[in-house]
Amino acid sequence: MSVANIQRRKFLKTSVGAAAVVIAPGMILFDMAHGKTEAVSGKVRWGMLINTANCAEDCNDCVMACNRENGLSGGLSPTDSQWIRKIELKDKRSGRELSLPMMCQHCEHPPCVDVCPTAASFKRADGIVLVDKHLCIGCRYCMMACPYKARSFVHEPLHDQVPDVPRGKGTVESCTMCVHRVDKGQQPACAEACPNKSILFGNLNDPDSDISRKIRAVASTEIRADLGLNTGIRYQGL
């Protein structure tokens, strides 16, 4: 082999190496920008603490934000989907009035999952209760089983759904705790929209998270705690 040939080979080797050094970081960045590739784990349990003392009676911002985020019509007829609704409570004896948002409580032991005949209703490892609409046959057993009246059935064909939130006729749906936002590391739309910061979203399994600290510090209750469902949504000042 001639000297020139060896030099040529050396040159090729170094140039290929240099090219790899230049291109590789870009490729690594490109791969990292390709979405979340690991599965959600049971180490996390997403939950919310809702402070009813701060929740204003005439405020509807969480409901509006939910409708906007998930592409709901916002109608109030019996056949319109409502993922979150404002509820007014009044103690008849004392006359004390309360206003609070009500939605899927994301139970640890969800009755909707127990009754689903096709396993469409399921609980994700991180505690979010969802409907897999690919499997849902629209039997509505889950709607009857839910003590919180949290689920809605889609009666009419839909158009112009939001790309992140597929919805369709013949399936049951409910609050997803904005799972598409949570997977991106964001908060649910209602928590973000609340002007009084009454909705605190966080990881119930992490003892150092804001929500865990608050739950340790103040009295909070589950709605229908007697059912033993261990809900992910807790209310303060009920």
Next chain:
Amino acid sequence: MNLLRDQFAMLRARSLLVYLEGMSRSSLRRALHFDLLVTAPFRIAVFFVALCCLTNIAGATESYGMPKIDVGKGGKCVKDPQWMRKNHMHLLKHQRDETVHKGIRDEKLSLKNCIECHASTRDNSVIGRNDSFCEGCHRYEAVKIDCFECHSSKRASSFKRASSLLQKER
């Protein structure tokens, strides 16, 4: 059979001879002229057309009779087009279960990401027309797509642009 064919050939040759003998010298020249100027190019043209047809049949798997599809921005992302034509549904179905149940949102195989590149640049959609990226082929193959009864068929980035425009108007 061979005998019969020979006899036919002899008959044809003889009739041609008789025909030529009957012609005058000038008309014979004219006939030869006609053959060289008109029928010979015609025969060559016919030969070339036949050749083209044959090569076309050979390459028919790629182009012959396939619907013309508006591929949007297009480009190869996952695998080559022929592989994707056969197997895209398996990828989508696998990815859908991973995403819904485990929260794995690998953008490369997500339906949203497919639409992002392949929606038409004219109406930001993969359905609705005979040349739409999804519906074009599915109409041709007579396979119903259920995806877009629930999923948005529109390019997600076009939504963002539209909503930001709306907010500006407000």
